[in-house]
Amino acid sequence: MKAARLSVVAGVALIGLALAGCTGGGSGGSSSGGDASQNLTGKGPITYVQGKDNSNVVRPLIAKWNAAHPDEKVTFKEQTDQADQQHDDLVQHFQAKDSNYDVVDVDVVWTGEFAAKGWLQPLTGDFKMDNSALLAPTVKSGTYNGTQYAAPQTSDGGILYYRKDLVPTPPKTWDDMLKDCDIAKANGIGCYAGQFAQYEGLTVNVAEAINTNGGTIVGDDGKTVTVDSKQANAGLSRLVDGFKNGQIPAEAITYQEEQGRQAFEAGKLLFMRNWPYVYNLAKTDGSSTVKDTFGIAPLPGVTADKPGVSSLGGHNAAISVYSKHKATAFAFLKFLQSEETQKFFVTQGSLAPVLSSLYDDADLNTQLPYLTTLKTSIENAVPRPVSPFYPAITKAVQDNSYAALKGDKTVDQALKDMASAIQTASQG
């Protein structure tokens, strides 16, 4: 029968296609990525890929570059606003060995994964960058296995927002903050909230709690699992006890950044851990009831002499190993780190710079009153684990700490399971 013959042919063709597809550099972390030694001196037009440009800083910068480099024009490819989406988009293009993506903006937690897959050009030799003027933790977030793969361009750190009408001096330690919770109760509001919904923000907050208490999630080599320790236990227990004793309101388990901001602006929280972006909004939002009654401070630590450890946020810029014009790409990286550009990030976008000198600039400090607090935060910040298995690690941390915060697991059990899950993740 004609139809039968046709279907057999079609079936064979399909299988052939599939086999061809999977032998020819299929997906799933195949061979060693691109050749890092190619196109090192290539100059020409490049594309810069970044997630949504919220505050309209990138376009003017690119216009400035293009005016000065008419033969090496930069095209801006804007992704969506969602971090997961940006990650998947980059992965797809790297897997397809796309040479159209030259310089990519990478979140601080993607360095390990992309570097281990061989997609990022190592910044060594001719591409060595001078990191002396930068804040040290930011450089750490772009380094994997001893080699730098990504150049920091913007940073971010968590800060403590507090109601200065109710608490004149901000607490320096977690215990002091808990003592102030009586004031919160007296006023009928919640005491403290961070980001505790089950998403990346939870890893940020849990990492902060663990790191502040002297624990770590993985060792310095990025591989040894160290999260099942006494210090980590102390850290996670602070959050768990906070929920248990009502110092952290029950609904905080649903909070992402925006929900916490909403509660704080409505006057329902005494203390809040959040990113600096809340500052301007809390001051200008029509519905904000705390416009003149809130202050900021570094995160509370364990002892009064050392501030709390914040998880490092921010973005780095990296060169794709498949790019054809790497010399131009490198020059663009340096442009992003130049003082002029960094200042523009602050003035135009209210983004935290990576050049430490800018934090002491008087003009910038008047424009962004939280700059000094932010500097303390970033100087003491610890990046989340720089590991090629970061997606699995963050899942392990989120799942287990969420269960612990809800009281479904003891902290001991949660940390044990977390360690076990991170271990299996690193097995590949």
Add this chain to the structure above:
Amino acid sequence: MSASNVVAPSSTNQSGKPPVRAGIKKNRRQQSRWALYLIIPTLILLAVVIGYPVVTAIVMSFQKDAGLDPATGLFVQGGFAGFQNYAHWLFQQCMGTDGTTIACPPGNLGSTFWNAVFVTFFFTVTTVILETVLGLWFALIMNRAFRGRGFVRAAILVPWAIPTAVTAKLWFFIFSVAGIANAILGAHILWTSDEWASRFAVIIADTWKTTPFMALLILAGLQLIPEDVYEAAKMDGASTLQRFWRVTMPLLKPALMVAILFRVLDALRIYDLPAILTGGGGGTGHATTTLSILVIDQIRQGFNSAAALSTITFIIIFLVAFIFVRILGTNVVRTQEAQQKGAKE
């Protein structure tokens, strides 16, 4: 004179005799050729867009995900994995420290597989039942003639016309702790984190969004039922309810079965709504994680394992559809002969 029987145009009451099949073999071959031409475009398109990725996924599911070479710190190809990926999902087997096999610990995606199966089936059963009942109701109303029916029909389609991403964000907004749902109910329900509240949040949002789909398909089915059948029944003294069960439902069955079948297939693959509304979380963290959410999470960690999970999902859905078609008898291959043999009345 053609060889076929002359059948006078009439209502479906008459059972006509099947046409005389003098050259039946030749006729069939000719029809087969025509059928081939007509169906080939569809099949080719499906083969390329869906067949090719499915075969690729199956082939890759037998490969190991890339492992880390400790010397260089770079990923290297994993090699052949046999059924390891499948065992990872079906039996929660993970690699231990010395290459031994251990049970996947909580926090590892493999440990959530059966939970995801339960959640997916739970969502499917509840949403399909709700949407069928509501859709039937909507369709019956849309079928009637009354003033303003155009407006009602357009209003019914609104929930479905809004892009899913926007709907999910809208319901996320509505169900946030300080959102309007809690404001109206005067309650303090943690819609996105409580185990059952989060599931109901997803069910409510999905039912609101997808009922119009069912309503539309059922309405199309209602169009096939001729008026005189109702009138005859009414003349015979049947009450509204009797007319509904004895007349409407049996005649509606084919369209209803198609609608339910496709709705079930879609519900088993649901992704957008729970992902944006709850992120798959709630309860101990997986109360609303469906199989498709698990696939996407796994893709970020290792594609080959995700391919195995997709294949398993495919097989599960295939089994459900198979059972559905067999037991509930979605009668899909009737031909003209069966129709003329008096299947109508």
Add this chain to the structure above:
Amino acid sequence: MTAVAGPAAATAEANALPRTQTKRKGSSRRRNAGVRTGVQAVVIVLWCLLPFYWMVVTSFRDVGYTFDTTPWFTHFTWDNYATAFSTNLGNHLGQALLNSLIIGVCVTVVSLVFGIFASYALARLDFRFKGIVLGIILAASMFPGVALITPLFQLFTSIGWMGTYQALIIPQISFALPLTVYTLSSFFREMPWDLEEAARIDGCTQAQAFRKIILPLAAPAVFTTAILAFISSWNEFLISSQLSSDATQPVTVAIASFTGSQPHQEPYTAVMAAGTIVTVPLIILVLIFQRRIVAGLTAGGVKG
């Protein structure tokens, strides 16, 4: 006599009967039925429109009051709509609307054409492997769409179709085809084929008979499938987000790119505004075509 939908027909019948009490009972029963229908219609409209109403209220609310839960319009502003269309902020909603329209129309037309061909063959022609073909078409709806992204991405990159309209249209046609084929073939099965035979005897070819007699009778099914295919395409996000470029992205991707003025800020009001903008054209389309999805079984010849 031609059939007319609903109670109107019943009334006509009732009036044709000998006039006894039937008439008075009939009219009050008719009134009750009308009231019952009206009440149900109101309930249904409320259920469908209330969340949409909240969406519209939020879209007109000043962004500084995003989390206000007052159920009516307060802090009214057009800003969110301006933001949605503002290309300065990189929101390409205008272009995206056009793209969605182009993609939607192409997907609908092609799926209908292919679908009608295939369903005609399945319902009308006699050949072996019918069950297998139906099974294959159904199986296409069984694979999780989320797993198709990577292979399709690589396929389209390798043939240089990244970011083109075809890369978006072709996968969506495949998603719409199974439902189209099944719905239409279940319709064609129920069609009175005697009519087609009669037309053939009168001299039409098979194709002409199909086009002139059967297809108009199946108009409700065809229009329903068209609406379903169009709205499914309108709703599609996952594949489009990966395969489209700035110039070809549909509205779902464009809206996902909306952002507040700060990182981490969720632009609820702007997204709600965009959602409203995107829904209104569809409502208008449906209002125009809503008569076609309900048939009068006219087109002569059915009732004899």
